[in-house]
Amino acid sequence: MKRIVALSLFVGLVGFGGLAGCGKKKSDELSFGKAAEPFGPLAKIKFGMADTEIVEKAPEFEFKKFGGRARVGKHEYELKLVSTMKVVNEMKASLDKTKPEVITKAWGAGTPGVDVLDKPVTYYTNESKTVRAMVQPLGDDLWVEFLPMTPLASLVSDDGTTVAGIKLLGMTKDDAWKATNQAKFDSEMTKFEAPVTEWGTKHTLVTYNLDGETIVGYTVFLDTKLSPTAKDEILATLEKKWGKPTPTKNVLDSEELVYRAADPTIKVRPSDDTLFLEVKK
Structure with missing residues (x-):
């Protein structure tokens, strides 16, 4: 009789444990929230x-x-x-x-x-x-x-002096490094990685042009290889921001699109898989 009671109790406990376990989530069971939100x-x-x-x-x-x-x-x-x-x-x-x-x-x-x-x-x-x-x-x-991510439309300020919230033109490279480091970007003395845009494949590379220790210009590398329409969509975004550009040729006879002719100059130099957005005082 004792054996029967013990066996019944054991079976009951196993059954209870099995039922209780049914409602538990496995440690490797995936649960996703909203689109593009870390899980x-x-x-x-x-x-x-x-x-x-x-x-x-x-x-x-x-x-x-x-x-x-x-x-x-x-x-x-x-x-x-x-x-x-x-x-x-x-x-x-x-x-x-x-x-x-x-x-x-x-x-x-x-x-x-x-x-x-x-x-x-x-x-x-x-x-x-x-x-x-x-x-x-x-x-x-x-x-x-x-x-x-930062949408391309707001990556560079309307006056061209600021990238991803960091004012570059006129700053020393030391001050720019401190600012980008404080902004929690991956940065070095003459470049940093801004957030990716909606058309980038990776972080957005920004490099500086220096006159001595002072930043007098910068280049934003805009990747166009993500999709066949990326280049046209990027150019449409820039045109909406700064107006229709003036096509021209530089000293190397390469195509350029000039959005602003001075104070500072803002232009784009296209290549096969990158648009180089160049801003200079």
């Missing part, structure tokens, strides 16, 4: 957040010199750190044995394009246009990369 442990993190703060908010991440990594179930998540403050400016998720349809079901169709290596990818932008996600199949896995 999983990345949802706890914001761009510009320092590693010291992340340790408290997302203790699953382990950090080394230039980044952090976490594994949740079968999936891996990565963070890239930049600036002297060690802040996040890239997030990545590597989803084990996951098909692109999982993202499509949650976020919609997205925008087809290519990455920096001309591999096919799908791009998404979040509702506030502050985050851009790139989705790419890698074998049986799925790679999702998140970058901070």
